Amino acid sequence: MGERVRYRAVVEFRDLGPVTVEFDGAPIRLSGGRVMTVLAALLVNAGESVSQDRLIDAVWGDRLPQRAGAALDTLIFRLRQVLEPDRTRRSGWRVVVTEGNGYRLLARDQDVDSRAFVRDSADAHAALLAGAADRGLLLAERALARWRGPAYDGLPDTPWLEPVRAQLDDTRAGTGELLVQAMLDLGRPEQAVAAVQPLVLQHPFRERLWAQLALGLYRAGRQAAALETFARARRVLDEELGVSPGPDLVVLQEAMLAHAPELLGPSSVPVTVTDLPAGRRPLYGRSADVAAVTALLAPGQVASITGPVGVGKTSVAQAVAAAAAPHHRDGAHFVDLTRATTGSDVAALAAATLELRADGPDITGTLARRLQGRDILLVLDNCEHVLDAVAALVLALPATTTVLATGRESLELDHEREYRLAPLPSTGDSAVRMFLDAAGRPDDEPTDSDKQRIGAICAALGGLPLGIELAGRRARTFDLDEVLDSVRDDPGGLRPGRRDHRAGRSLADEISTSVGLCEPAEQVMHGRLSTLTGPFTLAAARAVSGSTAAEQGQVMDLLAGLTRRSLLVVEPRKTGVPTQFRQLIPIRHHAAQTLAASDDDAAARRRHWVRDLASAVPQRGRPGQRTAYDRLEADVSTISATIQELLTDPDPTTAVRVVTELVGWAYDRNRLQLARGWLTTAVARPDLDPLARALAEATLGSLLEIARETAAAHALFERSLPLLVESGDPAAVGVLVDIATTAWVGDDWAYGAEIASVARDRATAIDQPYERLIAESTLTAARLFTGPPHDALLAAEELLAQPDTQQNGRAMLMLCATAGVAAVFAGRPENGLRWTEESLRVAQDLGVRNMGETLEQRGNHLAAAGRPIDALRCFAAAATQYDRGGMSWPRHEGTATTVDVLRAAVPAEEFERTWASGARIIAAGDGVQLADWI
Incomplete structure (x- = not known):
């Protein structure tokens, strides 16, 4: 077949931070400061020959060893061994090559972070100039994401490295400006302000950053803060540089004072919450398919993409959903049904994805009712093994819901519009480009011989994208002839029209071949x-x-x-x-x-690991909670699946312990639906031991209290409380505290105070001061309704002044809430704002994202303080937060009336713009600090 072409494994160089090397995405060890200096010098000049003298000067400067040349050769050899561990003696070096009296590092720009960063930054600038703000934002984010610290961190400052670092730092600041501009152009002023504020602090003399900060504040409805930004910029420039602001800042300020209409920028982009998988791969040869499927979408209709395994149904569905999401007021949501094993799982998975509370015997009906009036695109992926359940769900959904389903078979519904997705033409350019991308060579121009080999590989795989991707990835290690030989072993597999049986067998053979080549x-x-x-x-x-x-x-x-x-x-x-x-x-x-x-026994080790992970989560409110929560989020799929397994064990006691240890995380990270499902399964087990049952029922009751299902909660408490009160188990006291605090959240104040008193006594009896303080804080909150509110405020302030309270985040949040409510009774909104701001700070430190109660309270304080725009923004954030947690809005009496009064007091357009701003703040997640806006 002519010359044998070998595609090497991809070596990537991370130099925007500590200098590291990755081999096909996994880090490899690189030790020795001088080896790293040699690599840095080669990276700075990647693709160019660097003389021995320059490398020697870079490593040793004027402190040369006696045999500098030989010492350099040793460093180069060590570096080569790291970069090419599989090299044979007969083959030459292919990453660091000798060239004349020096060395050249052979690496593409895309494999060197600093070079890829500069390229993406330039492309982002070009995209913005062309009016493609969405692409500009993507490129700027990708460019900045490559930074892990100062460029070439850990290497000493030297004359050759200093200008390189300075240039990269300047480009980084400029890329930050591009990022902010893209957000402004897309109608996301809140995110733009959040992104530009740290940049202004880092680069106070870049006037464009000041202008972007002012413009973002102005477009977000904070005109006073925008004008104050000009004053800040003027002070900094005058005091530090002795100069006045440039003409661009002056003109912008004058335009704001004149309320120039052009400053409003693009129309505010509606909040479109999507659950589409991140990091979608490029589609090859599918633009016509995406357009055709998009044309089939309509409210109350179901479009389906059908085809054989591995044909790319999921990828096309994701692309269609991403394009269609902006046209649906309530966004596009992706439900992966691969985990569905029974019919009831379908509606449950959809509800969990949508973060809607839907339980009971008729989950499908409950979900359909919760979706009434919502304009969403619901993508149901991998339906083939639960077709009847999917069809039942689709038939129950309201007419405002648009459905896109994927599967090997259609749903066979009367109103279904089926689109059959065909494999890619094996000899077409799309299949070749897809193969090269998977091989890590997206920019290569293959020879005619290479195209012929790749076409033969794609043909042997039936043109199925999944098979092409797997074969391309194997080409990172093996040459094209070897890959072709392996896929030709079963020439009857994965052909168009022979979708299920042969496709599965051929891919299985492919995987077996790959695994057989492993160590x-x-x-x-x-x-x-x-x-x-x-x-x-x-x-x-x-x-x-x-x-x-x-x-x-x-x-x-x-x-x-x-x-x-x-x-x-x-x-x-x-x-x-x-x-x-x-x-x-x-x-x-x-x-x-x-x-x-x-x-x-890997499965047993996994279960043991999840148990240990749960037990390592600190008590809610203790230092380290945020880190523990982030650790759980990173492996949430495995943790959830493991808990489901544990709940089916002959002895589910361990599962109950794990769930009670994780219910705080579920509440704080808006995963209450997940925890409620676990607990519902647990209490249905007839073989629970008495204490485990009491813990499970009481914890489930706490979640019902939050949902204001008070009667159902009390029924569970009535059965479980006697044993919990008698038990000396610390977990029982913890659950008693949970009952007290969640009763408070559910407005069941008297009951909360009653249980808080019991919890305080039990915590004292078994020496649990942490829980005792939370119970005491809850009793302090109860004093708001049993005596003068001012007395409750004084008691809260006294507890907050205690050193132990500063290490007890739950107590702090309860006491701050108490002080905030006391401010309502006292008619002192300025005090309420101070306490709710402190609550948001504590929540941020603890990694708590479920702060709807605090946001609603703060909105009322802002309204009372005569700040209608800020109040509306805060109420919108609270409503969005409640919706994500499956809770009703508003939670408190009087809020709806306040919102109506505020709505009547401002122009309709300003109301809509401000409400959208508050919703965007929550949708942005960690990208926007709540305290900066509300």
Whole structure:
């Protein structure tokens, strides 16, 4: 077949932070400061020859060793060994090559962070100039996401490195300006302000940043703050540089004073909450398919994408949903039904995705009622194994719901519009480009010979994108002829029209071939990873890997090896989230079969790890809570699946303990529906031991209190409280405290005070000062309604002054809420604003995202303080927060009247713009600090 072309594994260089190297997405070890300096010097000049003299000067400066040339050769050899561990003696070096009297690092711009950053920044600038703000935002975010710290962090300042760092820092600041501008152009002023504020502090002399801050504040309805921004800029420039603001700032200020209509910018983009998977891959050859399916969408209708396994139904559905989401007031939502095992799971998964409370015997009916009046696009993916249940759900949905379903078969509904998705033409450019992208060579221009080989590979796979992607990833390690030989083993598989049986068999053969090429330890790890559901982290992989130190230490290398062999996918990186991996569905199926054929106990290790993870979560409100919550979120799929398993064990006591330990996280991170489902399953078990049943019933009752289902909650409490009060178990006291605090949230104040008194006494009896303080704080709150509110305020302030309270976030939140309510009674909104601001600060520190109660209270304080726009923004944020938690809005008497009064007091357009702003603040998540806006 002519010359054998080998596609090497992708080596990526991270130099925007500590200098590190990744091999197919997994980090490799690089030790030695001088080796890192050599690499840095080569990276700065990637693609160019760097002389030995320049490298010697970069490493040693004027402190040369006696044999500098030989010392440099040693460093180069060590670097090469790290970058090309699989090189044979007969092959030459291919990453760091000798060239004349020097060395050249062969790396594409996209594989060097600093170069990819500069390129993305330039492309973002071009996109904004072309009016493509959405693309500009994506490129600017991608560019800035590459930074992990100061450029070349850890290397000393040297004459050759200082200007490089300075230039990169300047480009980074400029890219920040592009990011902010894109947000402004897209009608997202709140996010723009949140993004630009730290940039102004870092670069106070960049006038464009001041202008963007002022414009963002102005467009968000904070004109006074916008004008104050000009004064701040003037002071900084005058005091630090002795200059006046430039003409651009002056003109902008004058326009704001004149209320120039052009300053309003684009129409406020409605909040479109979507649950579409992040980091979607590029689609090849599917633009016509996306357009055709989009044309089938209509309210009250169901469009379906059908076709064989691996044809790309999910990818096309995601692209259609992303394009259609802005045209649906309540967004597009993606429900993955691969985890559905029974008919009842379909509606439950849909409700969980939509964050709507829907339980009881008729989940489908409840969900349909909750969706009345909502304009959403609901994507139901992978329906083939639950067709009847999906059809029943679709028939029950209101006429405002648009449905897009995917599966190997249609739903066979009268109003269904089916679109059959065909495989890609195997000889077409789209299939070739898709293969090269999967091979890590998206910019390569293949020769005619390469195209012929790739076309033959795609033909052997029936043109199925999943098979093409898997084959392309294998081409990172093996040459094209080797890949072609492997896929030709079953020439009858994965052909158009032979969708289910042959497609599955051929892909299984592909996976078996890949696994057979692995090292024995990699094969074992492959099977063990099948016990992890959805995206998983390195910590989860270590948990199932084995108990010995050697097994634990090998995990990073094993994950790198499996990634290199296309048996693992590295998920798109998210800020603040550890690296996540995923086994593609057919690969995970093969891995599960491998594990089942062994006597490995990886599943038991996973269950043990989840138990340990839950027990390690600090008591709610203690330091370390935010970190623990983030750790749970990173592996939430595996944790949830494991708890479901534990609940079916012969002895579910452990599961009940785990759930009670995690219910605080579920509340604070808007996952109450998940916890409620766990507890409902638990209390249905007839074989629970008495204490476990009491814990489960009381905890479920607490969730019912939050939902104001008071009668049902009290029925559970009546059965469980006697045993909890008698028990000396600390968990029982913790649940008593939960009952007291959730009764307060559910406006069941008298009952909350009664239980708080019991909880305080029990906490004192078994020496639990932390719980005692929370109970005492709840009793203090109850004094608001049993005596002069001012007395409750004084008691709250006294408790807040105690050192122990500062380490008890739950007590602080309760006491701040008490002081805030006291401010309402006293008619002192300025005090209420101070206390609600403190509540938001505490919640931010603890990683609490469910703050609807505080936001509603703060909105009323703002209204009383004569700040109608800020109050409306805060009320909108509260309403959005409640909706996400499946709670009713408003929660408190009088709020609806206040909102109506405010609505009547402002122009309709300003009301809509402000309400949308408040909703956007919640939709932005951690991207916008609540305290900065409300």
